[in-house]
Amino acid sequence: MLLNIKNLTVAIEGKEIIKNLNFQVNKGEVHAIMGPNGTGKSTLAAAITGREGYEITGGEIWFKDKNIVDMDADERANLGIFLSFQYPVEIPGVSMTNFMRTAINAQREYRNLPPMSAAEFLKQMEEKKKLVDIHSKLTNRSVNEGFSGGEKKKNEIFQMALLDPTLAILDETDSGLDIDALRTVANGVNALRSDENAFVIITHYQRLLEYIVPDFVHVMYDGKIVKSGNKNLALELEEKGYEWLKEHTLA
Amino acid sequence: MSISGVIKMGSQVDAIRLRITIFAALFKHDLNKFIMDENTNNNILEEVTKGEYKFGFFSDIETDYAPKGLTEDTIRFISAKKEEPEWMLEFRLKAFRHWLTLEEPEWAHLHHPPIDFQEIIYYASPRKKPQLESLDEVDPELLETFEKLGISLDEQKRLSGVAVDAVIDSVSVKTTFQDTLSKHGIIFCSFSEAVKNHPDLVKKYMGTVVPYTDNYYAALNSAVFSDGSFCFIPKGVRSPLELSTYFRINAANTGQFERTLIVAEEGGYVSYMEGCTAPMRDENQLHAAIVEIIAMDDAEVKYSTVQNWYPGNKEGKGGVYNFVTKRGLCKGNRSKISWTQVETGSSITWKYPSCVLLGDHSIGEFYSVAVTNNFQQADTGSKMIHLGKNTRSTIISKGISAGKSNNSYRGLVKIMPGALNARNFSQCDSLLLGDKCGAHTFPYIDTRNQSSIVEHEATTSKISEDQLFYCNQRGIDTEKAIGLIVNGYAKEVLNKLPMEFAVEAQKLLSITLEGSVG
Incomplete structure (x- = not known):
C-alpha cells in the first residue's frame, strides 16, 4: 500500500478539522475526493504534505511503509509526495529554471543520486513543456510571477511532470480553468499515470473527472470520508447535490 | 515632480533558524553559467553553514605598531614611517587640527558605545615590507592568509583579467599585472607609492571630492590614513582589466584607514572592485575609509564592493565599525559613475556612496544590497547631487534584515536650480526575516527646479510562510x-556585479544569517 492514513485527526489552532479519517491509496490508482467547502479536503492535503500549522492530534500517515507524521515537508516531498497547489505561490526574482533545477537536484541528493547534468535537465524541460503546452517564455520568468490563473495551474502539472512523484495530490487544480486548459491539464495527468504512481484529485465538480477518470470517488463531509464508490458516485453527487449528501449522512 | 510610493506587506514568517547564502552568479540568466556555478554554490553553502564566521582566524604576522592614541606625534610617526614628503604631512596635520574641532555625528540610526579615539592604534604594517619579484618571496604566513581567504595571489594571477593590489593591514604588499596596465598608461598602485611616484596627480586630485572638512570621519581619515589604492586612467584609455583590491584588517585593536583615489580622464573607462574580510576579534575595530572618484568628459567608472567584515558574534559582541565616505564627481559632460555594493559584514555600517553630477548629461548610479543579522546595524544609502543639465541618477537599494538587526536606507536626491531636466529614480526595498529586526527608510528629496522628475518607490516585505x-x-x-x-530578491543588484568578480564574490558574498527569527 502506497498511502495508508489511519484514524487521522487534524486541528488548526485547536479546532478539529479532520476527525478520525481513514484513507488508503495503492499504486496505480486514481482517487477523487469530493465534498462541499469547508469539509477538510485541503486540510487533508496539507496534513499529508506536512504544512506547518496543521496539527496532527491523532492517528498515523503511512507512506511507503514509513510513518511520515513527524517528517518535515521537504523530506516528504523527497520521498515522492507532490502537491499541485490550489493557489500557486509567486517567488519574485527566482526563475522557473533555477527553481526546478534546485528542486530536482535536492530530490536527487536525497536519493543519493548525482546532480542532473545541464543537458539532461534541458532535455527534460523541453519534453515536459510539451506535455502541458507551456511556453518557453514562462519557464524563463520568475516562479508564477505574472502568470495567469490557467498558466499557474499548468505550471503545477509541469513541475509534477519534472519531479515525477509517486503520489500526486491535485488540490482543486480545475478551479479557474477554462475548458481548453482543463483538457490540457487532464491530458498531462493522464500521460503521467502509471502502475508505479497514484493520484489523489481534490475537486468540487465532476467536470474534471470526465477527463481524468478515477478508480475511486470519496465524499468528504465534516472532516470524514462519509461515502466511497466508483466514478458513478461523482455523477450521482453532481445530480443530487451536496444537500442530498447531508441527508444521507445524517440518516 | 512626481513621487510615487508603493508599500507591500507579506505574511508572517515562521520561527526558524535562518542561514542565508547569497550567490552572485546564480542570477545570471545564462543557464550554463548558473549550472556551472551551482556545484560551487553548494560547496559554499556547506562551508558557510558549517560554522561560525569562516574568516575569523588570526594570522601571526610580525607588525610594526604606532603608539596607541592620536596626537600630532602619532601623525608625524605615520608620515615618517611612510617616508612621506612634507606636503603630505602638512595635509595630515591640517586635517587633524580640523578634526579636533569636530564632534562625532549622531544623526544616523545607529547605536554603539562611545569610541575612545585614544585607545586605537592608528598604524600597523607588516614588518617584512616586501619589495618582491615573485610570490615565493612573500611571507609564507601572509600567503597562508590569502589561501584561507581563497584569494591567494597565485589564484588571482590565474584568474584572467583581474589585477590585484592586495592590502593587508595598512600597507600594500603585492601588486600584480602592473606591466599590462602600464602598457596602456594606467597607473594602479598603492596610495603611498602614488605619493612617492606621482605626487603631482595626488596633489591635484586628493581631497577635491571629499575634502578633509567634509565630515568627522573624513577628517580623521585624512589625518591618519595608512594606505589605499590609487588609480589613474589616461585620456581615451579603456582599462583592459578589472582592477581589484582586497582590504583586510589584521592586527588587534588597529583602526584601518584606507584612502582610495580613482581618476578617469576624458573618455577613460575602468571597473574597480573592492572586497573585504576581517578576522574575528572581541574588541571593536574602527574603520574609516575615503574613496574619491573623478570622471572627466565621457569617462566612466564602475566601483563594486563586497564588504564582508566580521559582524560581531550572536550576542552582538565585537565586529567592525565601518564609517566610510565614498563620493564620485562626474566632473565632465556625459561622464558616468556607478556604485554597486553588497554589504554583509561589519557590526556597524555608516556609508553613503554618492555622486555629484556636475557635468551636463552625466549619470550617477547606486545599486546596493545590505544584509544585517543578529545585532548588526546598517545605515546606508546614497546621495545624488544634480548640478548639470539633463543629469540622471538611479538608486536601487535592497535591504535584508534578520535577527535583532536594524537596517536603514538613507538617501538624498538633491536637484539644484541649474540642473534642468534632471531625472532621478529611486527604489528602496526592505525584506524582513523574523519579527525582531527593523527596516527603516529615510529618503530626502530636495528639488529646486520645475523641469526635473524625481520618483521614489519603496516596498517592505517578509519571506512568507507560503513561499517557504x-x-x-x-x-x-x-x-x-x-x-x-x-537571492531572487537581490537579483537586480547582484546582476550589476562584474562577471570577473563572480568567483571571489561567491566566496565573499556567502554569509550566514543565523538568528532567532520569528
Missing part, C-alpha cells in the same frame, strides 16, 4: 529556500 512551504513541497529545505528567495 511551496519550496519545501518541491523538496527544497528551508535553508536553501531562504537562500533562493533572498
